[in-house]
Amino acid sequence: MLLTLKNISKQYFVQKSVLSNNVSIIDALCNINFSLKESSVLGVLGETGSGKTTLGKLIVGLIKPSNGNIIYGFPSMRKNVQIIFQNPFSSLNPRMKVGNILREPLFIHKLADKNNINHKLDSLLRKTQLDNDCLNRYPGEFSGGQRQRIAIARAISIEPKILICDEPTASLDLSVQAQILNLFIQLKEEFKLSYVFISHNIEVISFIADEVLVLYEGAAVERGLKSKIFTNPMHPYTKILLGKKDKIDKIENLKNIGCKFYNNCSKKSKTCKHINPIETEIEENHYVCCHNIK
């Protein structure tokens, strides 16, 4: 296994006001388990505030989990896990030339010296389908799609094993989104990359992912092979998410001690209100977190 997450939880503490000592706790993630195989794609699906980005940041090591273990299948996490952020307009330093943006990680990880750096950059640009003359320009001179390519080039320059993609196509047009998704697939084959692909776009996930993890309010309500989840969704939330569009009217975000989906669920029972369900394997490679599915 390239990456295994065991019982990962993350809590944020928010001070209610500057003067009081009252602190409220936000459960951004609770008890997340999954593992990622080599050259496969895990799609993380969920709405705003469901903890998708927190999950990405945890895997890259930008934040520490409050509970649980992340086990990497390789020695150096810094070199082998890279991230691409959602907004290419704010993830590239506007005062650095593209050449310097791409050189920096190579020098930090001592993967290139002055003699072979130009050769490396050339092949990097070719792989991400960028022009050679872009090295001397600033990020501000590029369109959204090209900037995302630069961000991808920066991330793959040190040949990582896992790439976290945090909504990489959310700010792009349809035709550009298709180009970038194709690039992801090409790179996956060329470098034997694995992706954790975070998105709220169901079409994108259904196209690129091998396995799917559905998050709701920080809990993994369902996970498993894409083919199983998309053809046979079990959890009421996944059913709503993948189902007909007009059924979604009733979702409200109210906190509950038991199952997080209790208030919106059509199948709720007394147990659901007080006890948080645990993940059960209902068929091979298909896990659901619900009391009412056996």
Next chain:
Amino acid sequence: MTNSLLKINNLNTKIFHKDRIVNAANDIDLELNEKEILCIIGESGCGKTISMLSLANLLPDNAKVIQGRIEFEGNIIDIHNETTLENIRGSKISYVFQDATSYLNPIFTIGEQIEEVLIFHNKLTKQKAKDKTLSTLELVNLKPALHYFNYYPHQLSGGMNQRAMIAMSIASNPKLLIADEPTSSLDRITEIKILNLLKDLRDTLNLSIILITHNISVVESFADKVAIMYAGRIVEVGRSQEVLNNPKHPYTIGLLECIPKQDTKEKFLKTIKGSVPDLANLPEGCKFNPRCPFVMDICKKKEPNFRKVSNNQSAKCYLL
């Protein structure tokens, strides 16, 4: 019979920069009936927003409507006459903008901002305006209304802010609502809730809606009519079902093929090669010709006109 609400003929808008002139909207022809929902689709930089802002002359200082005839409820709107525009803008035609959180004023409560619209446009008294505001907030499902009346924009989530903005734009009972990517910063479920809200409002208030979007999956479930824009022109227009099931213009075909599909066997997505041309420096002839897979000699010389595919669908392409 449904009555025609809005007719746009031959609308041309240009943006003047220091060194170049951008043709943001070129020969836009559109027609909208009462209670109809029209979606305008296109990539960014295709002139969707500018052509709709031209209707009520809300353009930036350096942009100007060069020519065009706009007929609203049977009357011709003179876009250069500010006094007549004032009677229409906000009270008859109103806008919902993309990023509600930055559009709402952070130092006034939601309620105060909606009241202001009513006092200015409908000349209501303060008390009547407040009553109307409360009922409008109920209408967009911000309940209890009295509670949300006193909220500031930063206390609400993106979806709620978008609802508040929709409340603001429908408060004065407009005939036409122009929504410019109202859901692009929201996630899927909030998006569907907002779109369902707009659909409900269409039925309860007899609204017509123009929705600008670059998300085709929205169109499928939402629109009656659809217009596809490319490089400042409308390249295909028609009933949404017909256009989506039977697209004729190569650009429409390309856009639809770009959507990832679940049951596809192919490893790569089909893409439209190249990128949107610079509007200040457009190619000769059909503006799509450098990216078109079916390009012919005539495409590079002369721009095509609309040709009818059926009664409800027409496209600008020589292939038809």
